[in-house]
Amino acid sequence: MIEVGGAIIDKDTVIAEPVYLVLDGDIIERYERGTYPCEGGEPVNLIRKPNRVAIPGLVNTHGHAAMTLLRGAGDDLPLMTWLNERIFPLEDKLTEDAIYWGTQLAAWEMLVSGTTTYTDMYMMMDHAAKAVAESGIRAVLSVGVVGFNDVSRENGMQRSRSFHGNWHRQASGRITVTLGPHAPYTCPPDYLTEIAELAKELDVPIQIHLSETQTEVVNSQGDHSLTPIALAEKVGLFDVPTLAAHCVHVTDADLDIMARRGVRIAHNPQSNLKLGSGIAPLPKMLEKGIVVGLGTDGAASNNNLDMFEEMRLAATLHKGVAQDAEVIPAAVAFDLATAMGAKACFLGQLHGTLKPGAAADIVLLDAASPHLLPQHNLLSNVVYACGADDVRDVFVAGRQVVSGGEPLTIDVERVRAEVARIKEQLVK
Numbered sequence: 419m420i421e422v423g424g425a426i427i428d429k430d431t432v433i434a435e436p437v438y439l440v441l442d443g444d445i446i447e448r449y450e451r452g453t454y455p456c457e458g459g460e461p462v463n464l465i466r467k468p469n470r471v472a473i474p475g476l477v478n479t480h481g482h483a484a485m486t487l488l489r490g491a492g493d494d495l496p497l498m499t500w501l502n503e504r505i506f507p508l509e510d511k512l513t514e515d516a517i518y519w520g521t522q523l524a525a526w527e528m529l530v531s532g533t534t535t536y537t538d539m540y541m542m543m544d545h546a547a548k549a550v551a552e553s554g555i556r557a558v559l560s561v562g563v564v565g566f567n568d569v570s571r572e573n574g575m576q577r578s579r580s581f582h583g584n585w586h587r588q589a590s591g592r593i594t595v596t597l598g599p600h601a602p603y604t605c606p607p608d609y610l611t612e613i614a615e616l617a618k619e620l621d622v623p624i625q626i627h628l629s630e631t632q633t634e635v636v637n638s639q640g641d642h643s644l645t646p647i648a649l650a651e652k653v654g655l656f657d658v659p660t661l662a663a664h665c666v667h668v669t670d671a672d673l674d675i676m677a678r679r680g681v682r683i684a685h686n687p688q689s690n691l692k693l694g695s696g697i698a699p700l701p702k703m704l705e706k707g708i709v710v711g712l713g714t715d716g717a718a719s720n721n722n723l724d725m726f727e728e729m730r731l732a733a734t735l736h737k738g739v740a741q742d743a744e745v746i747p748a749a750v751a752f753d754l755a756t757a758m759g760a761k762a763c764f765l766g767q768l769h770g771t772l773k774p775g776a777a778a779d780i781v782l783l784d785a786a787s788p789h790l791l792p793q794h795n796l797l798s799n800v801v802y803a804c805g806a807d808d809v810r811d812v813f814v815a816g817r818q819v820v821s822g823g824e825p826l827t828i829d830v831e832r833v834r835a836e837v838a839r840i841k842e843q844l845v846k
């Protein structure tokens with residue numbers, strides 16, 4: 419049982435008074451308004467935190483966790499220069515050990531900033547999954563694959579298949595495996611078709627980067643006479659549930675395809691701004707009924723994994739673009755960062771809420787923080803005022819993984835030392 423001073427159950431249910439959550443293992447059994455009636459003494463499993471506000475754990479729908487190791491290694495460059503000149507040469511030096519420690523660093527950063535579920539597309543993913551299992555976070559993982567030649571194509575298929583066999587639904591069900599074709603500009607059309615076939619066989623969704631920059635769209639039009647999204651549909655990618663990251667440069671016809679085919683979008687406002695890619699038309703996506711989540715992308719293009727920043731940016735950026743303060747209200751931004759984000763990355767209907775039957779992924783904020791005072795509107799305070807520093811306690815699948823702002827599952831001194839060592843190897 420967790421008793422708190424207030425809770426946001428979901429975007430529509432805000433309780434600005436004492437409330438307690440009753441857990442049944444890794445699930446929320448129910449919530450009740452008021453304090454827990456302690457007739458006959460206080461139960462041993464009652465966590466009483468009147469100075470906390472409970473929200474669902476935040477869901478980060480796009481990223482590359484171990485890129486924490488490359489934070490600050492290439493800034494102020496456009497996407498393709500950033501990738502080709504800075505990131506790919508460093509990634510060539512990453513080892514299995516580096517992926518493990520880079521993912522530990524990411525899990526630490528995400529858990530203490532209130533993210534309980536994240537998605538990942540990267541390399542040597544068995545080692546990322548090990549860090550997920552140990553840290554207690556929940557994750558939707560994929561081996562990132564490219565199809566430059568026959569060897570990379572075959573490797574990608576084999577690695578994806580074996581990663582699925584090793585990790586799908588493992589770590590007490592906290593890991594979901596998906597397939598991760600990097601992008602249409604790194605995976606030729608027939609390779610995308612092969613990947614879609616494998617996804618059907620394994621019965622798993624796909625995550626991919628789509629239409630991130632104008633250059634990508636212009637090149638796709640030149641090479642295939644189709645936008646990346648129209649191409650993805652043509653090659654059969656959308657026959658499988660798909661989560662498309664970015665979708666910054668999209669036509670109305672692209673969005674119609676995505677709405678019709680149930681393609682989800684991961685909106686990464688901070689990364690898109692930092693790489694100078696542009697601003698995705700989030701209001702239009704939502705008007706068309708597309709399921710959208712928020713993502714940080716990797717820590718080398720953001721440069722942090724703080725979902726409070728993405729939530730606030732989603733709620734403010736689009737008001738400025740549209741010159742309309744009514745666009746993306748606080749409740750919608752909160753939904754994108756929680757329940758709709760969970761739908762975007764293929765988790766259960768109730769995931770990202772504190773409703774009965776939802777996974778017990780719960781974040782407790784410091785109700786005494788200046789950001790939560792006064793409480794004219796609790797949801798507004800969380801979206802427009804709170805930040806990662808207000809996170810005090812975090813539970814994933816009913817297990818406490820952060821207490822008083824400190825991670826319980828991560829040896830932070832060890833992570834600091836290993837990351838410093840790996841950084842020296844990378845720059846040698």
Ligand SMILES: CSC[C@H]1O[C@@H](n2cnc3c(O)ncnc32)[C@H](O)[C@@H]1O
Pocket residue numbers: 482497501505506509539540541561562563564600601627630689715716719
């Ligand atoms: C094949 S593993 C994933 C691959 O993606 C690269 N990456 C990181 N951020 C982005 C982005 O915004 N657009 C495209 N590709 C990106 C990452 O460095 C890995 O090489």
Ligand SMILES: [Zn+2]
Pocket residue numbers: 480481482627663715716
């Ligand atoms: Zn990405």
